[in-house]
Amino acid sequence: MVEMRALGDSGLMVTRMGLGMAALGRPGYITLGHAEDLGRRYDVAAMELHAHAVLDVAWDAGLRYFDAARSYGRGEEFLGSWLRARGIDPAACTVGSKWGYTYTADWRVDAEVHEIKDHTLPTLQRQFAESRERLGDYLDLYQIHSATEDSGVLDRPEVLDELARLKASGAVRAVGLTLSGPDSARTLERAFAIERDGRRLFDSVQATWNVLESSLGPLLARVREAGMGVIVKEALANGRLTPRNTDPAFSASRAVLEREAARLGCTIDQLALAAVLDQPWVDCVLSGAAxxxxxxxxxxxxxxxxxxxxxxxxASLAEPPERYWAARAALPWQ
Structure with a gap:
């Protein structure tokens, strides 16, 4: 069994590594080589079987945290059908999902728009009902998907009140937020200070941290020390920290990764993930494997x-956050 850790003070337990459904629940995603991972087989039934096969291996390997979102195509549906088909006790795993983006690609890789962001109360209420329908009693943690200053979600008391109500009523065991973009530190500082009924509203944060974008590390360490759970996403930088990154501009960084991986007897993706697991404030790092x-x-x-x-x-590979996020924004859906 993979080591378990408390997700901050949330009352939830997570394994040091979990599995995210972003690359398994929809035919299009921005990870390098995604089309080859799926064998360009986009039939819904085939993709569900494929997702179940990966989930089976995750379970057998000891992973017990699973992360989905409303915008991951049929990610919640595939995860829910697998949990029920395998007869997994809800108490034997921890499941998180997210609201705030609506999937609009209609199962097309070449869609002009793949998802639409909306952090208003009607979207929260609609998407929570959809998540519960697909995940039922397995749903433990409900997160704002990519909270940013632009979305205004932290300035909407009606949304924050509804999240507090969901937690207080027992509809979910914990609420959190995920972050994206170079302004993540400001968003996290604000979210950490929000209270309802004299207690911190957000139990956890899911943030990007990897050897290219490590700027949020000190703040994540601070909020974890204060009891907020920390989940790390994009540890492999959407495939940029794997052998698939053949960009000539990355060659010097790749050489460093290859040298250290060879010295430690591992692959460069394992080295990049180990760098995340090496941070004492990380409760769980997500594998985005497809x-x-x-x-x-x-x-x-x-x-x-x-x-x-x-x-x-x-540590020498770290990029300025603005450069990292510009490169991520330029990744094509495939």
Whole structure:
């Protein structure tokens, strides 16, 4: 079994690594090589079987945290059907999902618009009902999907009150938010200060942290010390920290990754994940694997231990946040 940790003071338990459904629930995604991962087989039934096969391997490997979202196509549906088909006790795992984006691609990879962001109360109410329909009693953690200053979600008391009501009523066990973009620190500072009934509203944060974008680390350490659970997403930078990144501009960074991985006897994706697991404030890091092979490789990162030369080498790869997020924004859906 993979090591379990308390997700801050939320009362939820998570494994050090979890599985995210972003690349498994819809035919189009921005991860490098996504089309090849799915074998360009986009039939719904085929994709559900594929998702179940990856989930089976995750379960057998000891992963017990699973993360979905309303905008992940049929991600919640695939996860829910797998949990029920395998007869998994809701108490034996922890499931998180998210609201705030509506999937609009209609199962097309070449859609002009893949998702629409809306952080208003009617969207929260509609999407929570949809998430409950698909995940039922398995749903533990409900998160605002990509809370940003632009979306205005933290300035909407009616939304914050509804999240507090969902938690107080027992409809979910905890509420959280996920972050995106170079202004994530400001958003997290504000979210951390929000209270309802004399208690902090948000139990957890899901944030991007990897060896290219590590700027949020000190703040994540601080909120974790204060009891907020921390889940890390995009540890592999949407495939940029894997052998699939053949961009000539990345060659120097890739050489560092390959050298350190060879020295430690692992692959570069395992090294990048190990760098996340090396941070003491991380409760859970998400694998975004879309294939059984990639998931098995990701899980092996749990056995990779960094030394000081590796930590120093990986720290040298950090990019300015604005550059990192501009590169991410330029990734095509595929």
């Amino acid at each position: 294939t059984v092979e990639h998931l098995r490789s990701n899980v092996a990162a749990l056995d990779v231990h960094l030394d000081e030369p590796a930590r120093a080498a990986l």
